[in-house]
Each structure stands twice: as C-alpha cells, then as structure tokens.
Amino acid sequence: MRDIKKIILHCTATREGKDYSADTIRKWHMSEPRMWSDIGYHFVIRNDENGTIERGRPVEKKGAHTLGENSNSIGIAYVGGVDKDLKAKDTMTACQEESFLKLVESLRIVFGDLPVFGHNDFTNKKECPSFKVKKKFPQLGV
Ligand SMILES: [Zn+2]
Known part of the structure; x- marks a missing residue:
C-alpha cells in the first residue's frame, strides 16, 4: 500500500444541477486531451438525490x-462546482456534503487521522473545489 x-x-467543474457517473468521468479522463490510464480521482460524489x-x-x-x-493523497471529486456560465460556484448539495463527511470519516478509520485539503490549497x-475546505468544513479540524 502506498503511503x-x-x-x-x-469538483468536476461541471454545471450546477447536472449529474455524471464515475464511468462517464473515466471516459473523459481516458480520452483526448488527457489520455490517462484511468479516472484521475479515487472517489466521485454524485449529484443525485442521495449524493x-x-x-x-x-x-x-x-x-x-x-x-x-498525487503520490501520497486520496482525491475525491464532487460533481458540480460551476454555474451555468462555467464560473466557479459552490454547488455542493446537502446530500453531497453528508456523503463527503461520511467518506472522510471512513477513510480516517482506515488510514488514520488524515488532514483534508481542497485543490485550491495547492495552486x-x-x-477547485470552488470554496475553501477549511472554511466550509471547520469540523474536519484542518
Ligand atoms: Zn481539482
């Protein structure tokens, strides 16, 4: 296991209100211009009724x-993150928030008390993810 x-x-930088599956995102990541070997993220939080x-x-x-x-992190993406004009917007639904917090909790059980960041903490x-993780989720203690 890697460290x-x-x-x-x-965020997937897809329009508010739209939903895409991990399989669809995998196809995007494995085709032009990226041509990656697989989807880039480890988990996708759908914009469906259950998150x-x-x-x-x-x-x-x-x-x-x-x-x-990439080598020492787990990447999670929520589907959404931009408005209809493709401008950055926090579009995370209550269900997506709940799923995200549950997922972090589960990953911390397996991998220890991992800190949580947003993509925009590194660039x-x-x-991306269209908000500051620290501000939105102070309960994660990061
Ligand atoms: Zn990102």
Missing part, C-alpha cells in the same frame, strides 16, 4: 488530480 498522508477535495459515492481509481494506485501531490491557478 497516504492527506485527502484532497475537487451517491462511487469508486474511481483504486486507492492503492496513485491518482491524477493535484500537481505534485492559485485553480478555484
């Missing part, structure tokens, strides 16, 4: 989601 030290949250959590790339495998941070070129 996992942190969780990084992303369904889907597995992406197996956690044992290094993901492709945050430049310079100022991206707004």
Whole structure:
C-alpha cells in the first residue's frame, strides 16, 4: 500500500444541477486531451438525490488530480462546482456534503487521522473545489 498522508477535495467543474457517473468521468479522463490510464480521482460524489459515492481509481494506485501531490493523497471529486456560465460556484448539495463527511470519516478509520485539503490549497491557478475546505468544513479540524 502506498503511503497516504492527506485527502484532497475537487469538483468536476461541471454545471450546477447536472449529474455524471464515475464511468462517464473515466471516459473523459481516458480520452483526448488527457489520455490517462484511468479516472484521475479515487472517489466521485454524485449529484443525485442521495449524493451517491462511487469508486474511481483504486486507492492503492496513485491518482491524477493535484500537481505534485498525487503520490501520497486520496482525491475525491464532487460533481458540480460551476454555474451555468462555467464560473466557479459552490454547488455542493446537502446530500453531497453528508456523503463527503461520511467518506472522510471512513477513510480516517482506515488510514488514520488524515488532514483534508481542497485543490485550491495547492495552486492559485485553480478555484477547485470552488470554496475553501477549511472554511466550509471547520469540523474536519484542518
Ligand atoms: Zn481539482
């Protein structure tokens, strides 16, 4: 097992109100221009009525989601993150929030008390996940 030290949250940068499956996102990531070997994220939180959590790339495998941070992190993406004009917007639904918090809790049981970051904690070129994780989820203690 690789050494996992942190969780990084992303958005899929897809329009508010739309839902996409991990399989669809996998197809995007495996085709032009990316041509990756698999979906970049380890988990996807759907924008459906339950905030369904889907597995992406197996956690044992290094993901492709945050430049310079992939080898020791788990990447989670919630579906959404932009408004109809593709401008960054916190579109996380109550169900997605609940699923995200449950997922973090489960991962912490397995991997220890991992700190949680947003993609935008590692770059100022991206707004992803369209909010500051620290501010939105103070209960995660990061
Ligand atoms: Zn991101």
